[in-house]
Amino acid sequence: MVSAQVVLDNVALSLLQFGGDLIGLAIVFLVLAVIAAVVGASGVAGVSMDIAKWLVIIFIVLAIVTYIL
Known part of the structure; x- marks a missing residue:
């Protein structure tokens, strides 16, 4: 996650932006x-493995939606 900061009427509002690191998380869960599995x-x-599979599927769907829009 990347933190962005917006100043509005002398009040600092911290906004969170999703970094899109789904493939990195999928690799971590795969490892x-x-x-x-080796340990037993x-x-x-x-x-x-299920979490890694779903992260890859979500990544692909979001990539296609982003490309279309």
Whole structure:
């Protein structure tokens, strides 16, 4: 997340902007899934793989929507 600051009537308002680091998070969860699978924690590996899969799907959908608009 990137923090932006807007000054309006001498009041500083902090706005949060989403950085779009979905692919980075997907890679982190993929690595976590591989490590968990090697260690033998199949439940953690499965959940981490599902999270990584959904992050990639969301990234692709947002990229297509951004390209179209």
